[in-house]
Amino acid sequence: MIRLPLGFYVEKGVDWLTNNLDGFFGGIKYAIxxxxxxxxxxxxxxxxVIMLILIxxxxxxxxxxxxxxxxxxxxxxxxxxELWQMTMKTFALVTTATLIALIIGLPLGIxxxxxxxxxxxxxxxLDFMQTMPAFVYLIPAVYFFDLGPVPGAVATIIFAMPPIxxxxxxxxxxxxxxxxxxxxxxxxxxxxxxxxxxxxxAMPTILAGLNQTIMLSLSMVVISAMIGSGGLxxxxxxxxxxxxxxxxxxxxxxxxILAMILDRVTQSIGKPKNLSGGRK
Amino acid sequence: MIxxxxxxxxxxxxxxxHKVLEMLKKGKxxxxxxxxxxxxxxxxxxSFAVEEGEIFVVMGLSGSGKSTLIRCLNRLIEPxxxxxxxxxxxxxxxxxxxxxxxxxxxxxxVFQNFALLPHRSIEENVAFGLEIxxxxxxxxxxxxxxxxxxxxxxxxxxxxxxxxxxxxxQRVGLARALATNPDILLMDEAFSALDPLIRKDMQDELLAxxxxxxxxxxxxxxxxxxxxxxxxxxxxxxxxxxVQIGSPEEILKHPANDYVKEFVQDVNRVKVVTASSIMxxxxxxxxxxxxxxxxxxxxxxxxxxxxxxxxKQRKLKGIVTIEDTMELIKANKDDLSEIIDSDINEVSPDVxxxxxxxxxxxxxxxxxxxxEERKILGIIFKVSVxxxxxxxGEEDD
Numbered sequence: 001m002i003r004l005p006l007g008f009y010v011e012k013g014v015d016w017l018t019n020n021l022d023g024f025f026g027g028i029k030y031a032i033x034x035x036x037x038x039x040x041x042x043x044x045x046x047x048x049v050i051m052l053i054l055i056x057x058x059x060x061x062x063x064x065x066x067x068x069x070x071x072x073x074x075x076x077x078x079x080x081x082e083l084w085q086m087t088m089k090t091f092a093l094v095t096t097a098t099l100i101a102l103i104i105g106l107p108l109g110i111x112x113x114x115x116x117x118x119x120x121x122x123x124x125x126l127d128f129m130q131t132m133p134a135f136v137y138l139i140p141a142v143y144f145f146d147l148g149p150v151p152g153a154v155a156t157i158i159f160a161m162p163p164i165x166x167x168x169x170x171x172x173x174x175x176x177x178x179x180x181x182x183x184x185x186x187x188x189x190x191x192x193x194x195x196x197x198x199x200x201x202a203m204p205t206i207l208a209g210l211n212q213t214i215m216l217s218l219s220m221v222v223i224s225a226m227i228g229s230g231g232l233x234x235x236x237x238x239x240x241x242x243x244x245x246x247x248x249x250x251x252x253x254x255x256x257i258l259a260m261i262l263d264r265v266t267q268s269i270g271k272p273k274n275l276s277g278g279r280k
Numbered sequence: 281m282i283x284x285x286x287x288x289x290x291x292x293x294x295x296x297x298h299k300v301l302e303m304l305k306k307g308k309x310x311x312x313x314x315x316x317x318x319x320x321x322x323x324x325x326x327s328f329a330v331e332e333g334e335i336f337v338v339m340g341l342s343g344s345g346k347s348t349l350i351r352c353l354n355r356l357i358e359p360x361x362x363x364x365x366x367x368x369x370x371x372x373x374x375x376x377x378x379x380x381x382x383x384x385x386x387x388x389x390v391f392q393n394f395a396l397l398p399h400r401s402i403e404e405n406v407a408f409g410l411e412i413x414x415x416x417x418x419x420x421x422x423x424x425x426x427x428x429x430x431x432x433x434x435x436x437x438x439x440x441x442x443x444x445x446x447x448x449x450q451r452v453g454l455a456r457a458l459a460t461n462p463d464i465l466l467m468d469e470a471f472s473a474l475d476p477l478i479r480k481d482m483q484d485e486l487l488a489x490x491x492x493x494x495x496x497x498x499x500x501x502x503x504x505x506x507x508x509x510x511x512x513x514x515x516x517x518x519x520x521x522x523v524q525i526g527s528p529e530e531i532l533k534h535p536a537n538d539y540v541k542e543f544v545q546d547v548n549r550v551k552v553v554t555a556s557s558i559m560x561x562x563x564x565x566x567x568x569x570x571x572x573x574x575x576x577x578x579x580x581x582x583x584x585x586x587x588x589x590x591x592k593q594r595k596l597k598g599i600v601t602i603e604d605t606m607e608l609i610k611a612n613k614d615d616l617s618e619i620i621d622s623d624i625n626e627v628s629p630d631v632x633x634x635x636x637x638x639x640x641x642x643x644x645x646x647x648x649x650x651x652e653e654r655k656i657l658g659i660i661f662k663v664s665v666x667x668x669x670x671x672x673g674e675e676d677d
Binding site for chain 2: 178
């Protein structure tokens, strides 16, 4: 059996890209870095107490009383184990990755819902992006963007984008055909149909996609600490490499708390509000 | 005036419809074509014209092509061949923008499963057509309210569709179609998803609304009773073809073929056949000035026990019986006006048999059919009512 030098070609290709498109990658790196730094600056410079209140209010109005109480205790716990800054750093990375995934993923999903051909082309690509072991993205990301938070964010975007693309497309395709027919019968243009009928009706599905994208970016952010993205991933990584079980556990716990708050809040957006207590 | 006209309309589903169209025109049957080419025939050579203000019902069982036909009228489905004129404009030649204008301004549509937008309030649903046209929010909400009032849903503006019953949701569907004030309403099995009682209400309400609005309505249904009740004219479809077009009575009395005949045999004629089609011509009448002796002679000649009395203008005055007239003669009087019994039942020619039957309960006289000036058009005996219900060969003579 002939050994196909697939890895070799990939290496060559990546080499070529780094040599010839250096300026391009430099630009992207600069842009992403600015966004991450911007978010981080905001999150870190807002005093803890104010941030706590903001989170509690947001949780209360989206997900209800229980989540708000949980969020407050969770944040206090993170603060008391002295991981608040690290958490905010991770949160900035997640925010950036999710934002960029949304900016690319939403239009792509809408386009996929309207073109069967693009749908056919994109499905294997999305499968690839999602199932390729996440670590594999780290290597080319480092090649193109050096070490630091930017390659981490890029790897995160690639890994976390498929759900929002898929579910946007799915949501729009699942809008009942009789409603589509009715709006055609009343003379809606394709644009009116999209913004007045399809997107509003697909919104719950699109939001489910957003929720998954956020969760995936959070899980990837920890892995990307291996290439120096910093934040909570760093804490966990140090715990592992130095066999400090306690530190590792604390870092992991902070990730879990952040994930739970983000999950509950994003899951509740767009659902009927229930302020009197937890969800039924 | 003709509002909408369809000429030689075909719809063939499949990859090469025009090739199949030629086969169809050469006389191949639907089954042969499906077998040989895997193309389905939706509508085959449909032609009809609908008058302004008319309710034109297209009736057929599922798969007969009626839903395809109605969608060809506003090109939700593109016809394969043929033309559709609305106000003498050929809809099949419109480009996309022109077609949108026609859909926005001229045609309203009501759907079987309501097809309301679940994320919008009732008011926003009804205003949808106007919103699409770019009408400002105040004006479109005002029109939506008017439209909701028409269908009897005032006060539900802020509710959501899911909070309303099926019948109410379809009222919203109707209000939405009316809000843009179109000339033509396309109603695709609009009442088929409703409970029988609600359905009857909606039919009555549609007829009441129609008497006010005078829209041109194309109504699709698979229910013959519904078709007969609301249709001014009915087109019966089978396998994509229109097999008969006619008024409800024409279709009942002269079915075009065995298919239609079989279809209409179970119809409840009480609700369809009218007084005019079962009445008998009146050969014998007496003018009030004629006097008792002439009246008796006429009755004896015609072998009758009573006779209707009219005045000089042939307007109905009442009825006299032979017994009363003989009494009068015995008393040596001649003026019929003393004994005229004016307690008789009069109906206009378009009254249904169902409404005539009860009139016989308290009266021993036949029912008189009169025109607006109370001139006698004919009379109905109990026997002819029964014959009308049974669908026997009771022809106008």
